[in-house]
Amino acid sequence: MRLSQYFLPVLRDVPKEAEIISHRLMLRAGMVRQQASGLYSWLPLGYKVLIKVQKIVEEEQNRSGAIQLLMPTIQSADLWRESGRYDAYGKEMLRIQDRHERDFLYGPTNEEMITDIFRTYVKSYKDLPLNLYHIQWKFRDEIRPRFGTMRSREFLMKDAYSFDLDKESAVRAYHRMFVAYLRTYARMGLTAIPMRADTGPIGGDLSHEFIVLADTGESEVFCHKDLLDKPIPAPDTDFRGDLSPIINDWTSQYAATEEMVDMAAYESAVPPDKRVTARGIEVGHIFYFGTKYSEPMKATVTGPDGKEITVHMGSYGIGPTRLVPAIIEASHDDDGIIWPVSVAPFEAVLINLKAGDAECTAACDSLYDELNANGIDMLYDDRDQGAGGKFATADLIGIPYQVILGPRGLKSGEVEIKHRRSGERETLPVGDAAKRIKALIEPQRRTDI
Amino acid sequence: MRLSQYFLPVLRDVPKEAEIISHRLMLRAGMVRQQASGLYSWLPLGYKVLIKVQKIVEEEQNRSGAIQLLMPTIQSADLWRESGRYDAYGKEMLRIQDRHERDFLYGPTNEEMITDIFRTYVKSYKDLPLNLYHIQWKFRDEIRPRFGTMRSREFLMKDAYSFDLDKESAVRAYHRMFVAYLRTYARMGLTAIPMRADTGPIGGDLSHEFIVLADTGESEVFCHKDLLDKPIPAPDTDFRGDLSPIINDWTSQYAATEEMVDMAAYESAVPPDKRVTARGIEVGHIFYFGTKYSEPMKATVTGPDGKEITVHMGSYGIGPTRLVPAIIEASHDDDGIIWPVSVAPFEAVLINLKAGDAECTAACDSLYDELNANGIDMLYDDRDQGAGGKFATADLIGIPYQVILGPRGLKSGEVEIKHRRSGERETLPVGDAAKRIKALIEPQRRTDI
Incomplete structure (x- = not known):
């Protein structure tokens, strides 16, 4: 691309509204433009990075056996009434009425819609396991959007959803995503550490966040130093085989966010010279939540014995519009960005x-x-x-x-x-x-x- | 892809709600699912087609010199108040209030936002010509959405916007898009005929629609038979050179939609054995509209003589979510779809x-x-x-x-x-x-x- 024919609006001055380095650099490098609070255009340079990030996410999702589709951004409120989240979700949900005064919303996530798709078409245990994902714009009406695209209102997210017959196979699906995520970050030049996490409004009892260490991280994290240079699962990893040795290896060493840390456990598990206490940025979050949505929404399949089985589900999120600034936070100097x-x-x-x-x-x-x-x-x-x-x-x-x-x-x-x-x-x-x-x-x- | 591990929910029965063959086939082939009136999920098979269509659109846009970026789906109402379209646009605009009760809308098109981006960064005649495009979800709250993704409420559109110093160079930009569109359709196996069109709510005085002939077309069209197998401009066409010979060749023979046709002119221009009267589907629309947006929104550049010049603009739309059914309308038999x-x-x-x-x-x-x-x-x-x-x-x-x-x-x-x-x-x-x-x-x- 000839720069004389390109559109690269580089800024000389440091924009005052930007509080963190990635936001400043993305504005200065002409990567993004704020259109309104928490709403960004991705200018050509930024868009190219976003697409490369998205492609890596897709390749690793596909490698793990997940199948890509695409759900719309606008969802019917009725679906969310079925799961009970329409009322439970607070003001972060952007609620909309159409011209006929029917209730809709701009999807902040897609558990309900994917469960609806699943129950419509999948009837037999033979069709499992299944993991469906999409990469689509989401909206969360943050009260105070900030940090550029790190915490914007409209944001791009890859969200995958797994469906399995029982908890044991659902955990295997969870392991596949765990490994896919490790590979995804590594391919982008990021060192991301999986840490046990709270499940929050998604629900469930098993969850990991993937955290990149950076001085500007939003929360404090505590982990074993050896996690920082643990080898990444190989590209020819057999995703249909048993991945638990890899998971055990990655989860056997202490790692926790400030919400989850138990200081006594941390200090007893990690010798002083191996303790890493740092700031971290969450770049992915995976959940196993069993039948939380399949139960109220009646997502069942017929088992081998003819009986109806309520499926076990998990969901797995990575935000490309957040990964881009996270990569910059992890890789820059006084002169600007240093892209992998x-x-x-x-x-x-x-x-x-x-x-x-x-x-x-x-x-x-x-x-x-x-x-x-x-x-x-x-x-x-x-x-x-x-x-x-x-x-x-x-x-x-x-x-x-x-x-x-x-x-x-x-x-x-x-x-x-x-x-x-x-x-x-x-x-x-x-x-x-x-x-x-x-x-x-x-x-x-x-x-x- | 092994079908045993894929998600391909083929339907045996012909869905009753589908009025046209492409909609019936897309539902039966498990390509899409209606989530609510005019809102569709693209299931894996449909998504793969959509992506291939999108890639061809991108490649031909890039070949012509247009530069890709990405604007958000949600836009501030204030921008649309500047152009005067916020009040002028009817109920098709999906209006939204955020948690602070500020007015937003789900973009039905992006003339205002791209003009805002342009005026923010581009200051000199030296930066012209410029053509910026994006492929993003749009929303038009149709009173009665139908024909599947052919006329859905949420739809994917490639919209490009050209900026030039004067009408003459703006028409050259228009010609570049004209040629890019001819190539785009041909690569998808479509025969699309450019026809002079009304400019409608976009405004301006020069406009062409690209029409694919199909029995289920939404309107009647009238054209010269020779247009059906006219050769397509070559891939090494010099887009920086003079394209008017190509445009003249394509526009010298009679072609008009029912809104624009002058039957006397048609019959005098086309000998009886060369007259084609058929149904057509619009698969693209290009506009030159001069200073309609740049004037009220003050999008100007400094000319060589230091004077401010209001830029001349055009916009150019193709809808991938409409192209997919259009291809099916043009290519199927009793047994199903026949993909190019x-x-x-x-x-x-x-x-x-x-x-x-x-x-x-x-x-x-x-x-x-x-x-x-x-x-x-x-x-x-x-x-x-x-x-x-x-x-x-x-x-x-x-x-x-x-x-x-x-x-x-x-x-x-x-x-x-x-x-x-x-x-x-x-x-x-x-x-x-x-x-x-x-x-x-x-x-x-x-x-x-």
Whole structure:
């Protein structure tokens, strides 16, 4: 993408309303724009990151055996009356009347609707296990939305719902999501730690939050240090097999949010040199809640013996619009964002140091074509502007590699590559640049970790 | 995808509420489910088609130079008060109050919001031309939603918005979208004819609808027969060059909807043997409306001479949730849907005629692996059920090719391939099946037409 033809409204000033670094950087880098309190447009750069995040979520959901569909944003109030949540849900639910004065709502979550779909079509134990998910916009009318898209009113969420014959197989479904989540975060370059959690308004008796450590985290967390670099389950993990050894390994070491922590248990379980007390950001939440919705909504199947069985359910949420700022909180410096390659809006940026110079521009154009031909997702700063501003923008928007070419380099036939994360610079022949960038980027795409 | 692990709730009976064939087939094939009047869930099979349609729309928008972003579904009423449309828009607008009793609405379209984004960031003539688009859920509170997702209340729309310095360059932007639309429909296997149209509530003085001919079309159309097989602009069309020869070619022959037709002009322009009078479905609508929004909303840029210029705009809509039924209306038979390969939920289905037979199943499993390894998007009917039901399902859901293998074929080492569209059948060695399917499918993917 040529920057001269792109829409990248970078801001010079730090927006005053932004309280946390990810919100400031997303505004400054032209990733999002607030349209009203808690309502954001995702501008082209931000949208590209959001889509890459969403794609990783989808790939790992699909790998685990979950099946994607899509439910509407607007739901009938009657469904929520069946579960009893229409009245129980407070003012966070955006209630709507249509032109015929029928009651609707903008879905804050989809347990009721998916249960309704399930009971309509699934009649036999033979059709289980089943895990259905969608990635759809949700709305929660927060009284005071803040932190940008980290806690917006309209937000994108992947929510999966599992249906099983009994608790034992429902727990296996829960394990599959647990492993899918570990892989999802790792592919985005995040270290996320599963912690036992409260089930809250979703209900149930088994729940984990996945927490990314960051100074700006909303709550305090306590965990064993070894959890920070535990290996991630492999891509060829057999999701139809027994995953409990993996789950046991991940849950055997102490990890708890401030709501759940028992300080005495923490201190007895974790030696002092292994204790990590830090701030954390919740980036996912999984629940097993048994028959909480299937019972009132009569979601049953016929068992092998012909008897009706009320299905056991779980739900599993990840918010892509929250993951993007969480990644920034975990990966930035004073100059701006530092994207992991797997979610970077562009993998590399080619900087033409002198766009007014015909020879330099011809060399850059040809290098740009070569980088594109090598399958690198490229931004090309072809604007006729000073070098300083170009470097600042490239740093701010966090593209992992900068390929820098100007008249002086051209004379010696050399290009400079700057590694955004380490600051390291290397000089190499122009003809080797594409091969080098490809070699740097490919292992970091993390499609196969 | 193994059908035994998929969620494909095919219906035996024809749903009574469905008035048109696409709606009946989408319900029977388990593609969608009505959640409330005019609100649909896209079940896995339908969702896969929707995504393939959306991807083609995106690719052709991007090819034409439009840039993707994403605006929220919920919009502030204040924006619409600026343009004057908040009061002008009738009951089709879903009006909402949040917990603080502020007025919002579920966006039926986005002219106001995109103009607001534009005026916030774009200040100079140097940043033009610009075309921004998004694909987002919209809501129009139709008094009587019907025809399934063809006219639903919540619907997915790609809407692009162009910004230019003057009418002349705005018309060039209009031409780019015109060509992008022609390519978009052709890649989906649709013959869509551009027709001059009324601008309606969007405003402006230049507008075309793109109409697909189908017996169930909502309105009558009149056009020259030669438009039905006019060649589509090539993928390497220079979108930065002059597209008016292409536009002139496509608009020089008579084509009009019943709202716009002048029968005398039609009959004088088109010889009797070239007259096509038919029913049509609108699958896209493009508008040039000048300064209708930029004027009241003060969307201006500084010109080369330092003077403020009010920008000229256009908007361009395509609805993926309407395209899916339109494709079905244009391509089905008594047995069900006939998907063009480019938008088929699966490109081929492998039918195991005897899933209870270990040898047959082993051969099918291995053929399935081979077809997957060849990059074919496969459905595998591995269920332990009778052959008749499997054939009926494969026909109903419209997968372009059926690969049929049973114990008898296995004995002679042969597999049967059924072409869904022509009904043609061919028998060939099992070892040649993957190569043959690949050869059949690749040219029909239409990525490069």
